[in-house]
Amino acid sequence: FPVPSLSPLCPPAMLRDEATEEDFQRFLRRVDDVTNLLQGLSSPDSAVQAKAIAETEKRLREHGASSEEEEESRTTVNRTLINTSVRAFPSEIKAWTHFGSSLLKDTNGNCGFLAALEKDAQERAQRRRRNEQLANALKEQGNEAFREGDFALAIQRYSEGLEKLRDKQELYTNRAQAYLKLHEYEKAISDCEWALKCNKNCLKAYFLMGKAHLALQRFTESRHCYEKMLQIDPGKEKLFQGRRGRLCSRAGGRGAVSLPLLLSPECVSEARLEEKRLAEEQRAAREARAGGAAAAAAKCIRELLQSVASPGQDILHCTGGIRLLAELVGSCTGQTFFRTNNGFSILRNETVRGAFSAESKSPAEVELCVSLLLLWQAACAGNEENQRLLLAQPEVSTQLPELLSSGTAQLQRETLALISLYSESESGRRLLLRQDLSRWLQILMAFVKSNDARADTAMNILSDLIGEKRFQTQCRATLSTGVLPLFTQLLVCAGQVNPAALARALALLGSLCADVGLRAQLAGSRECWQACLQLLQDGCPDASSPGYQQCVFAALGLMMNLLLESNGTIQDFAVPISGRCLALLNHQDGRIVTRAIGVLSRVLPASPSAVEEAVKGGVVKKMIKFLKAGGELTSGYAIRTLSICTKSSTRAQEELLSGDK
Numbered sequence: 001f002p003v004p005s006l007s008p009l010c011p012p013a014m015l016r017d018e019a020t021e022e023d024f025q026r027f028l029r030r031v032d033d034v035t036n037l038l039q040g041l042s043s044p045d046s047a048v049q050a051k052a053i054a055e056t057e058k059r060l061r062e063h064g065a066s067s068e069e070e071e072e073s074r075t076t077v078n079r080t081l082i083n084t085s086v087r088a089f090p091s092e093i094k095a096w097t098h099f100g101s102s103l104l105k106d107t108n109g110n111c112g113f114l115a116a117l118e119k120d121a122q123e124r125a126q127r128r129r130r131n132e133q134l135a136n137a138l139k140e141q142g143n144e145a146f147r148e149g150d151f152a153l154a155i156q157r158y159s160e161g162l163e164k165l166r167d168k169q170e171l172y173t174n175r176a177q178a179y180l181k182l183h184e185y186e187k188a189i190s191d192c193e194w195a196l197k198c199n200k201n202c203l204k205a206y207f208l209m210g211k212a213h214l215a216l217q218r219f220t221e222s223r224h225c226y227e228k229m230l231q232i233d234p235g236k237e238k239l240f241q242g243r244r245g246r247l248c249s250r251a252g253g254r255g256a257v258s259l260p261l262l263l264s265p266e267c268v269s270e271a272r273l274e275e276k277r278l279a280e281e282q283r284a285a286r287e288a289r290a291g292g293a294a295a296a297a298a299k300c301i302r303e304l305l306q307s308v309a310s311p312g313q314d315i316l317h318c319t320g321g322i323r324l325l326a327e328l329v330g331s332c333t334g335q336t337f338f339r340t341n342n343g344f345s346i347l348r349n350e351t352v353r354g355a356f357s358a359e360s361k362s363p364a365e366v367e368l369c370v371s372l373l374l375l376w377q378a379a380c381a382g383n384e385e386n387q388r389l390l391l392a393q394p395e396v397s398t399q400l401p402e403l404l405s406s407g408t409a410q411l412q413r414e415t416l417a418l419i420s421l422y423s424e425s426e427s428g429r430r431l432l433l434r435q436d437l438s439r440w441l442q443i444l445m446a447f448v449k450s451n452d453a454r455a456d457t458a459m460n461i462l463s464d465l466i467g468e469k470r471f472q473t474q475c476r477a478t479l480s481t482g483v484l485p486l487f488t489q490l491l492v493c494a495g496q497v498n499p500a501a502l503a504r505a506l507a508l509l510g511s512l513c514a515d516v517g518l519r520a521q522l523a524g525s526r527e528c529w530q531a532c533l534q535l536l537q538d539g540c541p542d543a544s545s546p547g548y549q550q551c552v553f554a555a556l557g558l559m560m561n562l563l564l565e566s567n568g569t570i571q572d573f574a575v576p577i578s579g580r581c582l583a584l585l586n587h588q589d590g591r592i593v594t595r596a597i598g599v600l601s602r603v604l605p606a607s608p609s610a611v612e613e614a615v616k617g618g619v620v621k622k623m624i625k626f627l628k629a630g631g632e633l634t635s636g637y638a639i640r641t642l643s644i645c646t647k648s649s650t651r652a653q654e655e656l657l658s659g660d661k
Contacts, residue, residue: 033059042117128165135165142174151178169198169205176208185212201232210271219275226271273427277385284336298337301328305341309349318351319368326375335383343379344389346372347396357395359402366408373403373414377421384427391422397435404443409454412447416457423464432465438474440465442482445508448490448501455501459508466508472515479521484528491531491555499547506554513561523565529573532559536580549589556584556595563602574607582617594634597626601640608648615645620655 037059040052142157158175161168176191192209195202210225287294307313308321329338338344347353355365356372380387391397403415422428447458465471475483487509490497513519522528532555559577563570577599584596600619604611623638623645645652 131164132168135161135168135171138164139168139171139174142171142178146174146178146181151181154178155182167198169195169202172198173202173204173208176205176212180208180211180215183215185215188212203229203232206232214271214274217274217278219271222271222274273384280332280336280385281340284333284340287333288337294333297328297334298341301325301334301337301343302341304328305338305343305346308346308352311350313349313351315351315355315364315368318349318355319364319371322346322352322368322371322375326371326378329375329379330381332383335379335381335386338379339383339386339389344386344393346375347393353395356399361406361408361411366411369403370410370414373411373418377414377418380418380421384425387422387428387431391431391435400435401439401443409452412454413457416447416454416461419461420457423461429464429468433468433470436474437465437471438477439482440471441475442478442486445483445486445490445505448497448505450501451498455498459501459504462508463504466511467514469515472512472518475512476515476517476521479518480525484522484525488527488531491535494535494548494551499545499551503547503550503554506551506558510554510558510561513558513564519562520565520567523562524567524569526569526572528562529569529577533573533576533580536584549592552584553589553592553595556581556592556599560595560598560602563599563606566606570603570606574603574610575613577603578610578614579617582614582619582622585622590631590634593626594631594637597623597634597637597641601637601644604641604644611645611648611652615649615652615655620645620652621659624656624659 037052037056040048041056043049043052138157138161142154142161145151145154145157155175155178158171158178161171162175165171172191172195176188176195179185179188179191189209189212192205192212195205199205206225206229210222210229213219213222213225284294284298288298289295304321304325308318308325325338325343328334329343347356352368352372355361355368358365361369376390380390400415400419403411406412419432422432441462444458444462447455449455450458487505490502490505494502509522513522535555536552581596581599581603585593587593587596600614604614620642623642626634626638627642642652642656646656
């Protein structure tokens with residue numbers, strides 16, 4: 001029936017007259033009835049199903065009869081138009097009734113409607129399985145194309161896979177990764193958004209979207225993506241690892257294209273640093289356009305770089321130009337001008353590169369290298385972007401350890417100063433740790449022999465790096481072949497080296513024992529134990545000097561850490577170790593006494609012979625004395641030592657009883 005138009009005087013929720021309103025409400029009730037019938041047909045209860053089927057057939061019959069009556073009552077003759085209302089014959093009504101019933105029951109009397117639904121669901125599941133297999137195959141083809149560098153083909157394969165399966169998250173993120181390689185950042189962002197619709201917690205989508213926004217210099221959006229990653233999984237310190245500032249991908253796990261794991265805080269830092277870099281360059285450009293001193297400095301830097309880079313220049317000319325550059329790039333603006341004028345490409349000059357890379361340097365080449373190091377110190381001081389660009393030069397990362405080992409004091413001094421700029425900051429350490437540092441522990445420890453500031457600088461760098469897991473891992477390669485021979489030599493010649501630096505080196509080796517692999521190597525070295533005992537026994541000519549006492553204190557700390565291991569070497573040295581520690585119990589320095597007791601508490605369990613010798617040496621009476629003197633740490637070690645001795649020695653038990661009286 002036609003619905004009358006709404007009157008502007010009536011409320012919008014009400015129809016115009018009561019009859020129309022009643023018809024509308026009747027229609028809504030019918031909708032509710034049909035909904036209830038469908039729920040009954042899908043019920044797992046057979047009784048409810050049977051009742052719903054019977055009610056459905058009844059309503060179909062009633063609907064057929066009422067339709068015929070309604071047609072008879074409502075059919076009228078239109079005197080001006082052809083009457084399109086067709087009367088339904090009883091035979092047609094019966095046919096439609098039979099058709100409706102057949103939808104609900106099959107030939108066996110089962111519920112045909114539910115069977116049809118089940119069949120449709122099965123067909124859909126089969127189609128999805130087929131499509132998923134095709135989508136996975138296309139994804140693998142795309143991954144292969146991606147690895148081969150054919151990013152356009154990879155995008156095509158991922159797109160074909162998405163035609164088969166629209167809700168496959170991996171296809172969206174992989175295609176976004178390929179778009180990033182082609183610098184189509186908006187398309188990459190769109191694919192990441194689709195991936196997030198498939199899985200709102202997709203970390204890879206947020207990571208790639210952050211990269212795309214960063215490339216478009218949308219720093220706020222980029223940081224938001226990285227911060228969202230931390231919100232999704234705040235328990236992980238390291239979600240990703242990779243090259244700073246560069247999207248990096250690799251094949252992994254059955255050919256899938258995966259992202260390398262990147263420090264999530266580093267991702268946020270990356271966006272911040274990129275924003276800082278852009279701001280520095282914009283500010284430097286404004287100052288250059290404004291004229292004045294900044295414009296003059298920019299012009300001088302540009303001209304000097306061009307002069308040094310000119311082919312055919314002699315070494316003295318290059319050295320002079322580099323010295324002048326070092327004086328101009330000390331400010332933030334000067335550092336930015338140096339970077340934007342490709343200052344770090346200075347090694348492309350054949351004269352400069354030859355002098356820098358020469359194995360045996362002439363005095364002129366040494367002077368040029370020193371000038372280069374001074375220039376890089378000025379350009380990189382406090383400037384993270386410049387630090388990154390410098391270490392990105394292959395010659396620099398290769399030559400730094402060579403310069404440290406050169407034997408030329410001036411070269412070593414300036415190289416150490418340059419490395420210190422990196423090790424002092426977290427971002428600088430991350431850059432250093434991407435280099436090959438396997439030889440650095442040995443090279444830097446060798447500066448203990450120096451009696452000037454080089455020793456302190458080298459130990460400062462080691463202190464900055466020693467706690468880094470990556471550095472510890474790299475040290476394993478050369479510990480037994482390079483570090484241990486040098487270390488034992490330093491301990492044997494303790495009187496001839498810088499005692500303060502030696503004490504720091506001993507403490508740093510003790511810190512390395514946090515790495516189980518390194519600790520096991522050190523604890524299993526007979527040379528290491530012999531050298532430590534020699535230091536404690538022979539000492540140096542001035543055994544009362546503060547420097548030597550600091551070395552003894554550090555050596556005892558190293559020994560305590562090594563005694564966390566249990567091996568045959570420790571058993572062999574248990575008696576001399578305990579004997580030397582007993583002798584140190586009379587030392588004037590209370591810190592040394594406490595550590596000596598600590599070493600006893602850890603070495604005595606390794607050898608019954610060591611316990612016997614310690615008891616003979618009066619260890620029980622001395623421990624009782626220290627217990628009466630107090631001191632929480634000392635008392636703890638003393639109690640442990642007494643417990644070990646009395647557990648296996650009758651004499652120790654008797655002395656303890658007599659000492660308590």
